[in-house]
Amino acid sequence: MDKILKVNDLSVSFDTYGGEVKAVRGVTFDLDEKETLAIVGESGSGKSVTAQSIMRLIPMPPGKFASGSIEFNGENVIEKSEKQMEGIRGKEISMIFQDPMTSLNPTMTVGKQIAEGLIKHQNMSKKEAHHRGVELLKLVGIPNPEARIKQYPHEFSGGMRQRAMIAIALACNPKVLIADEPTTALDVTIQAQILDLMRDLQDQTGTSIILITHDLGVVANAAHRVAVMYGGKIVETGNVDEIFYNPKHPYTWGLLGSMPKLDSDSDEELQAIPGSPPDLADPPKGCPFAARCPYAMKVCEDHMPEYTELSKTQKTACWLLDERSPKVEPPESALVGGSKVNE
Amino acid sequence: MARYLLKRLGFILVSLFFIVTITFFLMQAAPGGPFASERKLPPVIEQQMNEQYGLNDPLYQQYFDYLVNIVQWDFGPSFKYVGQSVNDIISRSFPYSLILGAEAIFLALSIGILLGVIAALKHNKFGDYFAMVIAVLGISVPSFILASVLQYVFAVKLEMLPVARFESFAHTILPAIALATTPLAFIARLMRSSMLDVLNSDYIKTAKAKGLNERIVTYRHAIRNAILPVVSYLGPLVVAILTGSFVIEKIFAIPGLGNEFVVSVTNRDYTVIMGTTVFFSVLLLVSILIVDLIYGLVDPRIKVAGKGDK
Secondary structure (H helix, E strand, O other), X not given: OOXXXXXXXXXXXXXXXXEEEEEEEEEEEEEEOOOEEEEEOOOOOOHHHHHHHHOOOOOOOOEEXXXXXXXXXXXXXXXXXXXHHHHHEOOOEEEEOOOOXXXXXXXXXXXXXXXXXXXXXXXXXXXXXXXXXXHHHHHOOOOOHHHHOOOOHHHOOHHHXXXXXXXXXXXXOOOEEEEEOOOOOOOHHHHHHHHHHHHHHHHHHOXXXXXXXXXXXXXXXXXOEEEEEEOOEEEEEEEHHHHHHOOOOHHHHHHHHOOOOOOOOOOOOOOOOOOOXXXXXXXXXXXXXXXXXXXXXXXXXHOOOOEEEOOOOOEEEOHHHOOOOOOOOOOHHHOOOOOOOOO | OHHHHHHHXXXXXXXXXXXXXXXXXXXXXXXXOOOOOOOOOOHHHHHHHHHHOOOOOOHHHHHHHHHHHHHOXXXXXXXXXXXXXXXXXXXXXXXXXXXXXXXXXXXXHHHHHHHHHHHHHOOOOHHHHHHHHHHHHHHHOOHHHHHHHHHHHHHHHOOOOOOOOOOOHHHHHHHHHHHHHHHHHHXXXXXXXXXXXXXXXXXXXXXXXXXXXXXHHHHHHHHHHHOHHHHHHHHHHHHHHHHHHHHHHHHOOOOOHHHHHHHHHHHOOHHHHHHHHHHHHHHHHHHHHXXXXXXXXXXXXXXXXXXXXX
């Protein structure tokens, strides 16, 4: 399969009064055609910054690309002019945001908001764009689209708005869809519907999806491959089975362990990873997770581990995988075992 | 919609009733009267004039007579200007105030919004500082000082514009600028902060993510949402311009309504006080209603027809 998107050693930082915050520090990943890649990690791990960098939506200044490249269709997005980016945004790469309540313009009808992209990128007339808008609303499962298209966002429910957002994002058949926590602000039943919808649409249109989330349930449901981010770095990547059934990084163990399980007792406390993420204005020299890692060794604090290739798809950056390290087994809580996650 | 308008008109009438009543009795409670001037009139003549203007009637009688007249939009005769009715005075002087006020509102809105938008787009850069320096100056310098400075610079020194009076369009420029400056500065600050809010909002990011260029994002998505606080300020703005205008009218020797209003108070010209007060109140109440209607047009979330009214 062809790589549609290659992110290579990407670093993004922000100049603030408190100093330079290195939000993303050397992230490398790629995206196949028709693939869904999930980027997981807690708040502040750099997932959203990575995603918005691909669209060049980071305000600069204060943000800046410190290093690396983002290759889309073989061309480096970072070197494109703002004018060229306008031709890519919405047409080649689209984005869905976290909160459907605030990501639609409240003073513009849903129809006009869908039509804008179509008129800009596909040279449609207003009328054609309107018809296509109705089709799109039908496609994303909004009942009575002819009437709905004339309504304003406040007349839509949360789930409907996210559907409308998806319609906007998919209007011009983009090659890549970046979904930045698309289900976080929705309740669980609607979450499932939106994920199903995204999967269906991917089957129909062949769009590649980058799914940003902190919800491993969503990952299990929707992704083919997973990249686990922590402290501005990708600490482990692998396909879904590898991440869930054979995780190697202690942070991934922690994430899996903190997930509620179907067969756990109701009075059992949910596990948390103790401590808080590193201050990226002054990032640690070694592994970013060392301060919170129960298995941390001296070397972890001083040197960032290299990636160890565990299989063709799985790569993990952890000193525990070094042959000189003691053997550590993942804790029981991180074992997903035979039980399927959230399905 | 018709029902809503009817309801609002009802409220306006109720408000007017209270305004008329309170003003009437406050005015009567103040010492002195229209004929108590420095040059003492012979008691017989004063008595006769009081009689003629109905000032000897009991207060409640005067009040009810006035109410009846006012319902017919008849403000009565002026006590000071013999042979002139209050309606005459208003229809003679209001056009001046209207033109001046309209020019000032236009200036304040257009330049204020422009400055605010520029300041927000150039946040923390030169354009921002420049616009905000103007805004702070505009808010801090009283209009009468600015008026004198404008007269001195543009009329006396540069001789570009006339000093005072109201004869042509050129005559209106300086007073309109003086009148507009404070609200202009206020609008600029209001627009800047709401624009900054809007520019940071998610839907602006959505618009950018669609590939729309910066200009379209600003015009089509940002300004319409950012302008809402300015629209709600329009009501008080009309008040500020109308009540603020008498100082400016005085300085520029413009025979406007604001001027008449102030003079009538010092003259104890009862009917003119009442007439101008009622007239201003009607203007304000109607302009507030219009602002509410505009608000509903700009922001679809606010349904003026009020589904919740039932």
